[in-house]
Amino acid sequence: MIEHIPASPGPRVADNDVLLRVRGTRTEFGAGDQVVPAVNDVSFDLRRLERLGIVGESGSGKSALARTLMRLIEHPGRVVGGTIELDGRRLDQLDESEWRGVRGKDIAMVFQDPMSGFNPLRPIGKQIVEAITLHQDVSRAVAKRQAVDLLGDVEIVDPARKFGAYPHEFSGGMRQRAMIAMALANDPRILIADEPTTALDVTTQATILRLMRRLSDERGAALILISHDLGVVAQMCDTVQVMYAGKTVERGPALEVLVNPRHRYTEALLQSVVRRDQMVSGGRLPAIPGTPPNLRALPPGCPFEARCHVGRGRTDCSTETPRSSGFATQHGSVTVKCHVPAEPELVALSQGPDELRVDLGGCA
């Protein structure tokens, strides 16, 4: 039974209700001639209740971008430019102690590895209480009640008893739920999830993703989901931003970017991923040649040029940095940084999705 989601996000996200405005962010690592621009002039808007998916591979800068948004970058990295505006407030101008008031309160983050996200020597409940008391002026008892409620919200059975349990007594999926509970403790406006389900089994992943969808809606938080898994992003996100070599190369509604990709990297990625709905039986997978770029030695022009089946060797692709071009689509506008973007009407992306049909009462 397929649940077709509506063509536009509908009333959930209002186009002009911008919550977060990011302009020209630059984050570097290293020093001297070894400087690596992990995030290279990235700009975007995040609207209230929007679910943004940031997709990329190693070296794309997606994780660095997430950490930049919370100013979690540490030596040898540093944020060297750009503005971040949350509801009109300039976050990039805050000092460290002001940032501590933002982290865990206005913006919260869920990390990838649930195994090492908690201090193994203290009960999980206490660590959630810590998150609460750092930002709310409440008594220990009140904080504990809130923490137990949070554990219940994330569907942990018997939350009162689990409050005093230690991290190693939780399974991976439960620990991730607890992490989400901790992140939502102070009702943040934005929840950033950095590969939240990569370390989990696929069945656990499905429930965690569903949980995040429900909670972010219930609590009115916008979601920034960082993942290399196109399937996860497709299931969760309204908007998709594809990153490559520290830059955003394509951005637009998920229904456009993942169905009618325009940047050649997005297009190639979608084709090279093994997917059940487009099974390439027998034959070869259309692979992307080469390897992700070395950020230390980026060639001039488009960073994807050497691996691009269209742009490789073209003068403009190998010498000029592509500029943003916009496309109006039925789902919203798409921005692409490509000299030779694909025209979806001409793309041989063919066959529609294969359908899963439920037919009860037959023999297998």
Next chain:
Amino acid sequence: MRSIASRVGWGVATLFGASVLAFLLMRVLPGDPARLAAGELASEEAVRARAADMGLDQPLPLQYLHFIRDFVTGDWGYAYSIGTPAREAILGRLPATVELAILAFVIGVSVGVSLALLAAYTRRRWVDVVIRGLSSLGMATPQFYMALILLLVLSQGLGLFPGPEGRLTPGLAEPPHRTGMFTVDALLAGQWTTASDAFAHLILPAVVLAMVPAAFLLRLLRSNLLETSREQYMLVLRAKGTPRARSYVRHAFPNAALPTITASGLLLAELLAGSILAEKVFGWPGVGSLVADSVLSKDFAIVQSFVFLSALIYVVVNTLIDVVYGLVDPRIRSASR
């Protein structure tokens, strides 16, 4: 429960091995204990009679069993070089060593831990470099050399501390004996001057003995702290808005300190077993110098009793460490349930 029983079992096995070693040790060393006991001028017959007296003519396994039986009942042999029973000699010196060991341990741990925390926490590289340098110095400098330097500068030069005259200023009466540790006994008897005098004498040797434990713990804890600070939960703490100092002290430190419990215990055991060189330099009447002298004079009663005793101390300390570890680390606690 089963793990405690198995640990105790291993402890007993270790003690057995140590006792055999202790027993054999003295018998393989050159020199005839019977002659030493009888004296240089005694006749052959007298020596043989003495040997029979000491049970040296019996087969080795039997001698060993006697040794164990005697030790357990409190008869540790007779210290011929001193003229008192071995047990009295050793236990008489033990409090001095224990007093010294405890203070050295406290100083060593405090200094080691604070410097390690500072080195790991600071963002200024030079602080870390200096501390690491201190640690190397601490481990590389021979104790007796350090002792001499301290005495030269602080005692003779600046007159801040007493010289190598032992535990008390000569002429000062010992406090009434309760534990054998002068500072404690003096405090218990209300003798403030004696107490402070004893303490003043305790400081320099304790500092010297604290050097190695401090340097070692410093190095170990610093490296553990650096590793722990890279754990993801430290990043999570930061993302929660936790101040840096708090995340280090409340979260990183307990995790980093766990593996140092074992090291600390071993360092304590080593301190308790006495330190010969420091004792010699400071004239400290501890167990270490007693044993050194006994080895030279082939007083095997003292040596073998001491070897066995220090094995006992190590085993007890080790078992205690394991138990403490099990109580402190919740992961081990639930595994043994």
Next chain:
Amino acid sequence: MSTSTDPLLRVENLVKVYGGRADGRGGTKVLHGIDLQIGRGETLGLVGESGSGKSTTGRCIVRLTDPTSGRVEFDGIDLATMRGRPLRTLRRRIQMVFQDPASSLDSRMTILESVVEPLHIHRIGDPAGREQVALDMLERVGLVQRLCGAKPHALSGGQQQRAAIARALVTSPDLVILDEPVSALDVSVRAQVLNLLKDLQAELGLSYLFIVHDLAVAEYFSDRVMVMYGGRVMEAGDSTELFRAPSHPYTQALLAAVPLPDPRLRLPELPTPAAGGRAPASPGDGCAFALRCQVRAGRDVCVTDAPPLDSPREGHVVACHFLHEVPTLVKESS
């Protein structure tokens, strides 16, 4: 003595217990009697989540760990209890590629040295010619000459895995166990390595045991597939058929959970049990999936008795007490 139509590998009732006592009691049973077969030139995909026992199965076959009991028949010879020289000689013919290429290559040896080493160990060919054999293999996997003198850390993940594959194939094995060979690689590189593995299989006539948790990759890459859960086989059969019409409740749950990269397709919201703790596999003799199964509907037999192996089709095996009650989910291609 086996003919070329006999399966290359036949595993019967493979059991693995960790930490048990000599009398067989105590310990954790990780494999509960696995049966599988791989034909010559065939790829068997072993699919499951963490704790399913798929990696342990692979390691037992290669004898990285010793099976507790059962038969592992390779080309007619039982490997399970072999030791010493005969086992060593047999190792030439069964090789393994691991998940993390960086740690499976010795960081102190150059790529070339790593690939030559198996030739030295098994004394293959004459010593003077071994280096050339290694170079040829490295070329075949697509690594240029100048990389061969480098150490692993100078190579990208995909290149490292190619080197690991070259090392595995240099002894001309018949069977290669691939344990999550692309999971640690970047998404854009996975297709390259999968294509390479397919090409090599055709060229060299290899059989593969392909251990993977990504169902789509399993479907694409394998001829036949075996689904494992809790150390037991849930379902096994032809890959395309099995994924088109999964018959076991666990296989269906697994497939239902896989997110597709098409945002127009939302997964059906199958109810799952609440997170009360680790979803335990039934430790006794019953079905491993009993405690999480929707079809079970509280019936005890699923917990007490091992499910029978039904064959709804030729070559297809399903372990379920209530096979006829499992809903049909058929994937139609348009």
